[in-house]
Amino acid sequence: MSAFIELRQVRKQYSRAGETLVVLDGLDLAIPQADFLALMGPSGSGKTTILNVVGALDQPDAGSVHVDGTDLTQLPSKRLPTWRAENVGFIFQSFNLMPVLTAYENVLLPLSLTPLSGKERRKQAEFALEVVGLQDRMDHRPNQLSGGQEQRVAIARAIATDPAVIIADEPTGDLDRETATQVMDLLVRLNEEMGKTILMVTHDPVVAERCRRTLHLDKGVLVEATEGSGA
Amino acid sequence: MSVPFLQVRRQLRAHWFRNLLTVGAVSLAVLLFAFLVSLIRTLDAQVEDSSGERVVVQSAVSLFVDLPLDYQTKIESVPGVMELTKWQWFGAYHKDPNSGFFPQFAVDPDRMLRMYEADIEIEEGPPGASGDLRAAVARAMAEEKRAALVGVKTMEKFGWKVGDTVQLICTIFPHPSGGAWDFNIVGSYSKKKDNVDDQTMFFRFDYLEDTFSGGDAAEAVGTGTYFVQTAPGASAAVIDGIDALFANGPQRTRTFTEAAFQQGFVSMLGNLPLFLGTIGGAVLFAVFFSVVNAMLIAGRQRIRETGILKALGFSDGSIGLSLLLESLLLTSVGGLLGVAVVLGASQALKQGLAGFFPNFEVGPGTLLQGFAIAVLMGLVAGIAPMLHLMRLRPTAALRNEG
Known part of the structure; x- marks a missing residue:
């Protein structure tokens, strides 16, 4: 399998209170298309930093990050937002929905960056909400939804523009077991049926077990890779 | 974007x-x-619209100290003086002190009308007047001692019409009868420039002088100011000439351009x-x-x-x-x-x-x-x-x- 996402000798460090913290230390990582990868490890091991550099939210200090043939480290910073809009969907632990917008409007938001017509955008937003089973909650605000419903809206928003990559940072972290299972069912479906490449950070081994692969990190280096059920 | x-x-x-x-x-x-x-x-x-060829003479002591009336002929003799009128504040009210303030001045109407030809427009002349309304108003004011020319805004405010006789009560110059002063409105005017307003009532100085002097007044009526029209470019010389003329009294004067007078009036407001x-x-x-x-x-x-x-x-x-x-x-x-x-x-x-x-x-x-x-x-x-x-x-x- 050729690598759809490839990190080569990626190094990232932060300075905090005069102390330098190395979070990624020459990391090499290859992820094939339509993979569903779980990243696990203790706090500070570099899991979220991997998501950030793959999602072009942050740039590594050294090394290169290739996604679908594009070297993100070579893209001018002004082009990164457009690249994100076209290629990546984000799912966050705390959902990160716009509180002033309805579920439908939240899903519509990234679509406003696409060249689609207004009618096409509305159709696409409705379809995304249908995929996550929330077509009957379209006009609800985030504070009128349960945690699980909020995360499903966030998933709908992430897939609305049909990106190739979905980046999920502890998507089940704030959910109870039953709701977490429903969210994982949805992500597995996106991976299997829609062919989305998913990178997910989790602390939950039960959740990680449902991914195709799990990578364990510690102090910025890969320490172990395990196969999951992928279902 | x-x-x-x-x-x-x-x-x-x-x-x-x-x-x-x-x-x-x-x-x-x-x-x-x-x-x-x-x-x-x-x-x-x-201030800006004031004429540079008009000067105002007041007492050197204060605006509230009257100048003698015989100054008029003396000022007329100053080289560069073309025309002048007495200009006396009357400070009366109509019916009720709270009915709305409007200024009134006792002037020499024919002179005032000539001096302010470019500043005010006669809107309505005496009943039956046609043609040159300014001349008609001047004639009416010359013929009728109680004649008054009133700004259109005051006419409108009180619902007055040309031909009306109106009563004003004055505390500065109380009418000898103890009652009101009667005025016959012979015309109305509007302003052409902002150095004048649409509210003032002008009436004959001699009406004030004769009526008031005939009463129990302790002293003769003077005038607060003289407004003087100068020859073109002569205002500075006229100012010096007038003030020099009265430098030794009996009442020293202070003469300004009309603009400076207006500015001084504004400055009085602090x-x-x-x-x-x-x-x-x-x-x-x-x-x-x-x-x-x-x-x-x-x-x-x-x-x-x-x-x-x-x-x-x-x-x-x-x-x-x-x-x-x-x-x-x-x-x-x-x-x-x-x-x-x-x-x-x-x-x-x-x-x-x-x-x-x-x-x-x-x-x-x-x-x-x-x-x-x-x-x-x-x-x-x-x-x-x-x-x-x-x-x-x-x-x-x-x-x-x-």
């Missing part, structure tokens, strides 16, 4: 109370600005323009700081949302622009509201200030300036939070708990 307009609209609606207060503060600032600037311009216009300008400026700054504060709060409350928008692919520019648009929208609405209130209240303001500032007018230029200031406020207030949001790194913004 794709600006999240929907987000901007919803943010405005979500924080409606704060936004309402901001809009209200800006509209009040525009209202105050328009009012104060118009007031200052009214005062300035009185440098009102500076005072008004200072208050207006202070209020504008206070409102500006409140708008800046509101926008800084709006920016601070939006850090996490900015992180989300950046993650979704919105550019730094579009996110910054959305906050700037919000700021501009708030202050523009406030500015328009302020302009609308000024327009709606301008008649009431004019009427309320008519007694002291008869030429008060809020011009379209002032309203445009007020609106421009409101827009500028929004622009400046939005820049700091806009730059802050633009410079935020998406990862740092997403970590924000606010």
